[in-house]
Amino acid sequence: xxxxxxxxxxxxxxxxxxxxxxxxxxxxxxxxxxxxxxxxxxxxxxxxxxxxxxxxxxxxxxxxxxxxxxxxxxxxxxxxxxxxxxxxxxxxxxxxxxxxxxxxxxxxxxxxxxxxxxxxxxxxxxxxxxxxxxxxxxxxxxxxxxxxxxxxxxxxxxxxxxxxxxxxxxxxxxx
Amino acid sequence: xxxxxxxxxxxxxxxxxxxxxxxxxxxxxxxxxxxxxxxxxxxxxxxxxxxxxxxxxxxxxxxxxxxxxxxxxxxxxxxxxxxxxxxxxxxxxxxxxxxxxxxxxxxxxxxxxxxxxxxxxxxxxxxxxxxxxxxxxxxxxxxxxxxxxxxxxxxxxxxxxxxxxxxxxxxxxxxxxxxxxxxxxxxxxxxxxxxxxxxxxxxxxxxxxxxxxxxxxxxxxxxxxxxxxxxxxxxxxxxxxxxxxxxxxxxxxxxxxxxxxxxxxxxxxxxxxxxxxxxxxxxxxxxxxxxxxxxxxxxxxxxxxxxxxxxxxxxxxxxxxxxxxxxxxxxxxxxxxxxxxxxxxxxxxxxxxxxxxxxxxxxxxxxxxxxxxxxxxxxxxxxxxxxxxxxxxxxxxxxxxxxxxxxxxxxxxxxxx
Numbered sequence: 001x002x003x004x005x006x007x008x009x010x011x012x013x014x015x016x017x018x019x020x021x022x023x024x025x026x027x028x029x030x031x032x033x034x035x036x037x038x039x040x041x042x043x044x045x046x047x048x049x050x051x052x053x054x055x056x057x058x059x060x061x062x063x064x065x066x067x068x069x070x071x072x073x074x075x076x077x078x079x080x081x082x083x084x085x086x087x088x089x090x091x092x093x094x095x096x097x098x099x100x101x102x103x104x105x106x107x108x109x110x111x112x113x114x115x116x117x118x119x120x121x122x123x124x125x126x127x128x129x130x131x132x133x134x135x136x137x138x139x140x141x142x143x144x145x146x147x148x149x150x151x152x153x154x155x156x157x158x159x160x161x162x163x164x165x166x167x168x169x170x171x172x173x174x175x
Numbered sequence: 176x177x178x179x180x181x182x183x184x185x186x187x188x189x190x191x192x193x194x195x196x197x198x199x200x201x202x203x204x205x206x207x208x209x210x211x212x213x214x215x216x217x218x219x220x221x222x223x224x225x226x227x228x229x230x231x232x233x234x235x236x237x238x239x240x241x242x243x244x245x246x247x248x249x250x251x252x253x254x255x256x257x258x259x260x261x262x263x264x265x266x267x268x269x270x271x272x273x274x275x276x277x278x279x280x281x282x283x284x285x286x287x288x289x290x291x292x293x294x295x296x297x298x299x300x301x302x303x304x305x306x307x308x309x310x311x312x313x314x315x316x317x318x319x320x321x322x323x324x325x326x327x328x329x330x331x332x333x334x335x336x337x338x339x340x341x342x343x344x345x346x347x348x349x350x351x352x353x354x355x356x357x358x359x360x361x362x363x364x365x366x367x368x369x370x371x372x373x374x375x376x377x378x379x380x381x382x383x384x385x386x387x388x389x390x391x392x393x394x395x396x397x398x399x400x401x402x403x404x405x406x407x408x409x410x411x412x413x414x415x416x417x418x419x420x421x422x423x424x425x426x427x428x429x430x431x432x433x434x435x436x437x438x439x440x441x442x443x444x445x446x447x448x449x450x451x452x453x454x455x456x457x458x459x460x461x462x463x464x465x466x467x468x469x470x471x472x473x474x475x476x477x478x479x480x481x482x483x484x485x486x487x488x489x490x491x492x493x494x495x496x497x498x499x500x501x502x503x504x505x506x507x508x509x510x511x512x513x514x515x516x517x518x519x520x521x522x523x524x525x526x527x528x529x530x531x532x533x534x535x536x537x538x539x540x541x542x543x544x545x546x547x548x549x550x551x552x553x554x555x556x557x558x559x560x561x562x563x564x565x566x567x568x569x570x571x572x573x574x575x576x577x578x579x580x581x582x583x584x585x586x587x588x589x590x591x592x
Binding site: 009012013016017020021024025026028029034038041042043045046047049050053054104105108109112123124126127128130141151152154155158159 | 178181182184185186188189190191192193196197198199200201202203205206207209210504513535576
């Protein structure tokens with residue numbers, strides 16, 4: 001292995017150690033499935049590794065790999081990944097009602113999971129990654145207006161789908 | 176509850192859902208393993224894209240700092256707006272039977288045909304609207320050969336498109352599309368394994384011929400890389416098609432219109448792929464490929480010997496005269512090449528380098544022996560640059576999309592696929 005390759009690998013290893021867990025969490029929120037998230041993450045990291053010489057000197061490595069993850073997830077979705085079924089010896093978990101919020105959290109998560117991949121990417125980047133509307137638009141290659149409308153639509157969907165007794169406003173009032 | 180309260184609630188919920196996922200499941204070796212797989216797949220898939228084109232370069236200082244900017248190419252003059260592709264800077268129109276066509280709209284003329292989204296831009300800037308945005312292609316005379324995929328069936332086609340944008344014949348292919356330096360002949364592989372050459376799409380069987388047959392290697396189909404000779408591959412002319420085996424292992428071969436089909440590099444000399452060939456008898460050859468890079472050489476068919484070899488560069492394209500070879504880093508992959516360096520074919524000395532500081536070079540093609548066109552992709556969009564061997568440089572058209580590196584460039588240089 002050349003000294004240059006060794007140096008590149010050392011840099012990349014440091015990046016892996018520092019950022020991988022965070023990226024896995026984002027991938028999980030994008031995909032809604034841990035195995036799928038790991039697959040998206042591994043492919044995205046591989047693509048990042050291949051382009052490392054080009055992006056490592058920039059401050060935008062996280063944005064670069066986030067963009068790859070979003071595209072990978074959209075690609076998986078287009079390829080019908082979600083139609084696959086896997087056999088397992090472990091019984092699926094029963095629906096969980098979160099005790100901390102009397103089921104509101106699970107209901108919110110359900111809504112997020114039901115969003116189309118691109119809309120969910122907007123929600124994850126805005127509300128989990130805390131990117132600005134402009135940053136989200138830039139990363140996804142869409143307009144700020146589209147980010148705003150996707151977010152508004154997601155929030156409107158939540159309003160529509162929530163039973164009144166799960167509406168946080170109602171909960172606040174009851175308290 | 177206000178939108179802000181809903182947003183805060185969603186933020187908290189997402190944070191709690193992801194909480195506890197503190198694993199770092201992948202080691203460097205695992206990442207590199209997947210990267211190697213991706214690279215091999217890409218090499219096989221895009222080998223045909225790195226074909227009869229080459230690059231002349233420009234000193235770094237001339238180019239550095241000249242990113243795409245935020246300015247799209249200037250719109251063409253106002254025209255009768257019958258069709259307006261969203262990705263085009265021009266407002267093209269299509270002639271309609273019985274109706275006097277409006278004056279042809281124009282886009283940025285760069286001297287050769289190219290695609291801007293679903294618009295075919297002719298060398299003089301005339302914009303021709305197309306039904307779809309092709310991912311690659313070539314032009315033979317006045318006919319566009321647009322390469323498209325059917326993603327549902329995973330089949331690939333060449334659409335034969337007339338100058339008014341109408342699609343005539345569609346030809347199924349299982350390979351890339353190679354085109355000669357003078358854009359007179361193309362080569363591709365049909366599903367039956369025939370290596371086809373075509374020089375006159377409108378002439379039916381009189382404008383095309385198979386110069387080799389049964390070309391499959393296991394499950395792989397061979398990929399034509401370069402066409403030399405012509406102007407036809409018929410019996411009156413001599414032409415040769417250099418092709419890779421497609422499996423990344425078997426040595427490259429060259430099929431000729433005289434019926435021969437031989438190894439490009441005979442004997443036990445290593446060679447796994449070719450990336451270009453010139454009428455001058457020079458071929459750029461990839462000798463070996465590893466995860467960390469590749470070793471390559473400039474091979475002279477006449478003397479049956481390598482003029483030189485290197486493990487520091489990947490050889491892309493020869494200019495038509497065979498005097499300059501465009502090269503890039505030995506480690507190929509990512510959305511494009513980080514730079515293109517021009518190397519004197521005789522002395523192996525680097526004479527200039529084009530290193531778009533803010534992007535990567537996706538494809539390049541020689542406009543003539545002194546001028547290179549390069550398609551550059553950066554985080555904001557794509558642009559086409561013209562570079563002269565005298566060091567001059569000019570951005571001839573650009574398109575800001577904000578799509579990032581994983582978005583396909585809006586522009587397509589019609590140098591095959």
